[in-house]
Structure formats: C-alpha cells, structure tokens
C-alpha cells in the first residue's frame with residue numbers, strides 16, 4: 001500500500017487555541033505545520049519543546065511529542081532530547097523574554113554546543129503572558145505596563161548577539177509572511193546544527209495593531225535582494241541595519257561540527273576504552 005502523504009492538517013491538534021485574535025503567533029504556527037508537512041516528518045519523529053509564555057503554548061497546537069517546560073529552560077531540555085534521541089527532529093519555540101532574558105545564559109551555551117535544534121523565537125518585544133511588561137527587545141520610549149511613560153532600557157540586538165556567538169544558522173522572519181517563514185523553517189530543520197529563526201510576531205493586545213503595517217512597510221527581503229549568507233561581514237552589516245527590518249537567511253555555516261556529530265565521535269572513542277562492570281571496580285582502579 002502507498003504511504004500516506006502528510007499534509008499541514010495532520011499536525012493540527014484538538015487543543016483549544018487561546019491566543020488573542022490577531023496574535024502574530026498564529027502565522028508562526030501555520031508556517032510550522034506547513035514546514036513539517038513539506039519535510040514529511042511523521043509526528044512520532046518530531047518533538048516540540050518550549051519554555052513559558054503565550055508563544056510557549058505552541059507545543060500544544062502541534063501533533064508531535066511536546067513539552068511546555070519552565071520559563072527560560074527550553075534550550076537545555078531540548079538539547080538533552082536531541083542528544084539522547086538523535087532520531088527525533090527537534091523544534092524549540094518561545095518568546096523574546098524566554099530566549100533573551102531569563103534564558104540568556106542557556107542561549108549562549110546552546111549556540112556554543114551547536115545541537116541539532118531549530119529555535120523559533122516569537123519576538124513580540126513584550127512579555128505577553130504576564131500582561132505587557134517590557135522585554136529585552138522593547139524599543140526605548142515605548143510605553144509598557146511596567147513603564148507607562150516609556151521603556152528606558154536599550155534593546156538587545158538578538159541577531160548581532162547570535163552571530164557574535166558563532167551561531168551556525170541565523171535567519172529573521174515576519175509572522176505576516178508565512179511563505180518565507182515556512183521556507184526558512186524547512187532550511188533550518190535541514191541544517192546540521194543549531195538554527196535560530198527570530199520571528200517578528202506582533203502582540204496586538206499589548207503593542208497595538210500597527211506593527212503588521214510597520215513590518216510590511218519597513219521589511220527588507222534579503223533573500224530576494226541577493227544577500228550571500230556565506231559572507232560573514234555582509235551578515236554582520238545586516239544585523240546593524242537601522243532603517244529597514246531584514247527578513248531572510250542571514251548566515252549559515254555548514255562546516256561547523258554539530259553536537260550530534262560530536263557525540264557520535266565521542267561514543268566511538270569511548271567504545272574502545274576498557275568497560276567497567278561495577279562501581280567497585282572503578283574505585284579500585286582509580287583510588288588504589
């Protein structure tokens with residue numbers, strides 16, 4: 001019998017979606033459903049791991065293994081899943097607070113280890129779930145629930161930060177451009193190593209409904225503009241862009257060794273050394 005061709009519908013779940021109408025995260029969810037269908041990943045071969053936040057509800061809406069973990073801790077848990085089950089394809093999802101504030105330490109070390117993960121950060125420049133406080137990507141001067149007269153801290157530049165940390169796949173997308181986002185997720189999931197996709201995903205409830213227009217007017221499609229994503233200096237210049245918001249694949253390094261490959265090599269090395277049957281034998285050998 002011919003194998004069933006999976007479609008985006010096969011990855012939907014019956015879990016009631018409680019995102020606000022108009023939330024940008026719907027576009028991200030659609031793009032994920034389409035991307036995993038394009039890659040024909042059976043649900044039992046897919047894991048979706050998140051932290052805590054509105055965006056981190058996403059695993060509930062994807063028919064796959066899912067784990068809505070702890071605020072800021074999606075990456076270490078996903079790294080463990082990927083390391084112990086290399087047969088699974090692992091997507092990580094979460095918000096700008098989850099990734100770049102409380103999860104910042106884990107972000108640094110996940111990039112350093114280069115595990116086989118595709119990390120989709122739904123960057124809405126606000127803490128949505130906790131009702132509208134400023135986040136690490138809130139622009140200076142924007143009113144928030146915590147600073148109604150304007151956010152005072154300078155925003156972090158996640159693209160420049162990730163590139164400086166030698167991320168091996170870096171892209172930015174807009175949740176209002178589902179086709180481009182889907183293509184980037186497909187490329188990210190084919191990448192051997194860590195793929196970061198920062199997605200501008202408007203929070204209509206706490207940042208108004210003008211951001212869709214802003215990204216449409218100021219968006220710069222670098223894929224169509226002929227950007228060479230192997231050119232590191234050009235990639236850095238893109239991360240410094242002030243007037244336009246770059247969307248597309250910024251940087252890819254296909255030669256870096258992934259954590260998955262590294263672990264294969266380690267297993268091979270250690271399979272050749274003496275195996276111990278019990279702890280007493282180990283203690284006798286090393287502490288005799």
Ligand SMILES: Cc1ncc(C[n+]2csc(CCOP(=O)(O)OP(=O)(O)O)c2C)c(N)n1
Pocket residue numbers: 052053054055056071094095096097098099102122124126127128129130135
């Ligand atoms: C350890 C811990 N600290 C704080 C919180 C409260 N908290 C839950 S979600 C969140 C921020 C959510 O913002 P973001 O990660 O940007 O996700 P969004 O809701 O905007 O999608 C905070 C501070 C928590 N759940 N756990």
Ligand code: SF4
Pocket residue numbers: 018019020022023024025054055124128129202203204205206
């Ligand atoms: S509060 Fe904002 S981020 Fe959360 S579901 Fe509503 S629109 Fe989306």
Ligand SMILES: [Mg+2]
Pocket residue numbers: 053095096097122123124125126127128135
């Ligand atoms: Mg947020």
